[in-house]
Amino acid sequence: MLRHWFRQPRTSTLAALLLALCPALAFAAGPQATPSIFAPASTPAAEIRSLSYFVLEITGTIFVVVGGLLAYVVVRFRARDTDDNREPAQIYGSTQVELAWTVIPVLIVVVLFLTTARMIFAIQEAPKPQSALSVTVVGHQFWWEYRYPDLGIVAANELHVPLSSTQDPKPTFMKLLSADVDHSYWVPQLSGKIDLIPNHPNELWIDPLQPGLYLGQCAQFCGVQHANMLLRVYVDTPEKFAAWVQNQQQPGVQDPAVAQGRRTFETQACMNCHAVRGTAATGRFGPDLTHLMSRDTIASGAVPNTSDNLRQWIKNPDSLKPGSLMPAMHLSDTQLDQITAYLETLK
Numbered sequence: 001m002l003r004h005w006f007r008q009p010r011t012s013t014l015a016a017l018l019l020a021l022c023p024a025l026a027f028a029a030g031p032q033a034t035p036s037i038f039a040p041a042s043t044p045a046a047e048i049r050s051l052s053y054f055v056l057e058i059t060g061t062i063f064v065v066v067g068g069l070l071a072y073v074v075v076r077f078r079a080r081d082t083d084d085n086r087e088p089a090q091i092y093g094s095t096q097v098e099l100a101w102t103v104i105p106v107l108i109v110v111v112l113f114l115t116t117a118r119m120i121f122a123i124q125e126a127p128k129p130q131s132a133l134s135v136t137v138v139g140h141q142f143w144w145e146y147r148y149p150d151l152g153i154v155a156a157n158e159l160h161v162p163l164s165s166t167q168d169p170k171p172t173f174m175k176l177l178s179a180d181v182d183h184s185y186w187v188p189q190l191s192g193k194i195d196l197i198p199n200h201p202n203e204l205w206i207d208p209l210q211p212g213l214y215l216g217q218c219a220q221f222c223g224v225q226h227a228n229m230l231l232r233v234y235v236d237t238p239e240k241f242a243a244w245v246q247n248q249q250q251p252g253v254q255d256p257a258v259a260q261g262r263r264t265f266e267t268q269a270c271m272n273c274h275a276v277r278g279t280a281a282t283g284r285f286g287p288d289l290t291h292l293m294s295r296d297t298i299a300s301g302a303v304p305n306t307s308d309n310l311r312q313w314i315k316n317p318d319s320l321k322p323g324s325l326m327p328a329m330h331l332s333d334t335q336l337d338q339i340t341a342y343l344e345t346l347k
């Protein structure tokens with residue numbers, strides 16, 4: 001089924017009719033603010049959409065047939081003034097009818113099962129091409145860690161991947177792990193949902209065909225801040241991706257103007273949980289902060305990465321994300337200003 005990387009999604013007559021009836025379902029050329037599985041931008045998501053249409057066609061037909069028969073019977077055999085109030089002839093069982101309503105549904109279920117199973121295996125077994133990018137995704141309560149083993153990059157919360165195309169396939173193959181409990185990776189426009197399970201690596205691939213920011217959400221209840229464990233996938237053009245990689249490979253900026261803030265960062269517990277490459281901070285419990293300012297949001301998409309939010313976060317993470325696993329460190333206003341100024345140099 002996936003022999004060709006970029007097979008056109010199957011659109012049948014009924015699906016086209018559905019599309020015409022609900023403009024909300026129309027194929028979107030790029031990322032959506034409210035992501036829909038009906039607006040795929042990557043092969044696995046397109047496959048899932050065509051399977052969804054197939055299932056909708058079958059179940060829709062059943063609905064029309066059963067609903068139509070029911071409506072017919074209700075109207076045709078309604079109580080009338082001319083009724084003689086006699087009971088109709090009572091029928092006990094009919095082997096033919098019972099066989100029909102057992103065998104037909106079983107056949108339908110078998111067809112749905114086989115098409116679904118076939119698609120799952122086709123997606124899972126798609127070969128990994130030479131040009132593929134490898135990313136290891138680690139789910140943490142309540143944030144995402146992204147490691148690029150071949151590029152020597154560790155990032156957090158905002159995944160950057162290259163744009164793929166028919167001429168130049170650049171799919172991203174992800175290995176999904178968990179540092180604590182079960183999480184679930186779901187960016188509806190890019191792929192299906194897959195769990196991150198401790199000690200059980202899973203795999204997922206995407207080949208985004210439109211640049212932009214794709215949104216998603218941890219889809220498994222993993223603790224109090226599960227709903228704020230947001231997914232942001234940035235699909236970059238080749239030049240933009242190369243520039244991003246180049247920047248992420250640099251060690252943390254060392255600006256003498258914020259030396260005091262850096263000292264405070266390194267003498268408080270911050271460095272036990274956070275890493276800033278090129279400094280003494282090598283903690284792994286929290287997100288890598290080496291290129292914190294390259295991110296649009298903090299706390300896994302919970303709030304925009306502004307100066308005020310950053311300071312507020314360091315002062316009291318719970319005020320922005322109640323139940324997050326970063327403690328409030330009870331810093332003085334001066335210390336807060338210094339640390340914020342330091343972090344803001346980490347471009």
Ligand code: HEC
Binds near residue numbers: 157310324325329
């Ligand atoms: C006990 C470990 C721990 C300590 C100590 C700690 N943090 Fe954190 N920090 C975390 C965790 C965990 C997160 C992720 C929280 C989330 O998104 O749910 C985080 C998130 C952050 C973020 C947001 C990063 C992002 O990209 O989303 C910043 C900035 C930050 N911490 C700065 C600090 C500073 C500054 C200190 C010291 C004053 C500090 N942290 C101390 C664990 C810690």
Ligand SMILES: [Cu+2]
Binds near residue numbers: 139
């Ligand atoms: Cu989660």
